[in-house]
Amino acid sequence: MQQTELAELFGIAGMKEEARDFLEDLGSRIAARRKELGLTQIELAARINATQKIITSYERATCQIPVWRLPVLAEALGMSVEDLLGATKISRGRGRESKLEKQLDRVKQLPRSEQQFVIRMLDNALAHAQ
Numbered sequence: 001m002q003q004t005e006l007a008e009l010f011g012i013a014g015m016k017e018e019a020r021d022f023l024e025d026l027g028s029r030i031a032a033r034r035k036e037l038g039l040t041q042i043e044l045a046a047r048i049n050a051t052q053k054i055i056t057s058y059e060r061a062t063c064q065i066p067v068w069r070l071p072v073l074a075e076a077l078g079m080s081v082e083d084l085l086g087a088t089k090i091s092r093g094r095g096r097e098s099k100l101e102k103q104l105d106r107v108k109q110l111p112r113s114e115q116q117f118v119i120r121m122l123d124n125a126l127a128h129a130q
Contacts, residue, residue, distance in 0.1 A: 023061040025086055031059040033077045033084075037111070047076035078111040 034044050034055075041055040048069065057063040058073075065073065074084040107118050 020061070023064065026065070026084070027059040027061040029084060029086060030055075030073070030077065033079060034059075037078065044076060048072050075112070078109055078115075080108055083108070 034041070039047075041052045041059070045052045045055045049072075050069075054063075058065055070081050070084065074081045077084065107115055110118065
């Protein structure tokens with residue numbers, strides 16, 4: 001099946017240019033993060049209970065990702081749904097992000113097991129600081 005036929009099958013052939021651009025950016029973010037984590041498409045597919053073909057179609061933007069799969073995909077990639085979608089941060093009125101906010105964002109990017117390790121370390125440090 002050719003890419004054009006797939007696009008028609010999954011309903012993205014007549015999609016507006018902005019939506020198509022969004023899906024392409026999303027696919028690029030998925031591929032970049034997967035590679036950053038050293039995962040193959042097959043390994044990522046196993047993490048979200050899908051096939052390698054599905055991951056390929058997400059990364060190439062040949063089909064739309066079901067909304068219910070976004071949190072699962074974000075978790076498998078160790079990121080928030082907002083980061084997966086490329087949402088920009090809303091300013092909190094203070095201008096630049098504080099160092100703590102930047103560090104928390106870095107922790108959010110870690111795999112779940114590493115996040116839990118950092119949280120335990122923080123809990124321990126805070127318990128001794130009081």
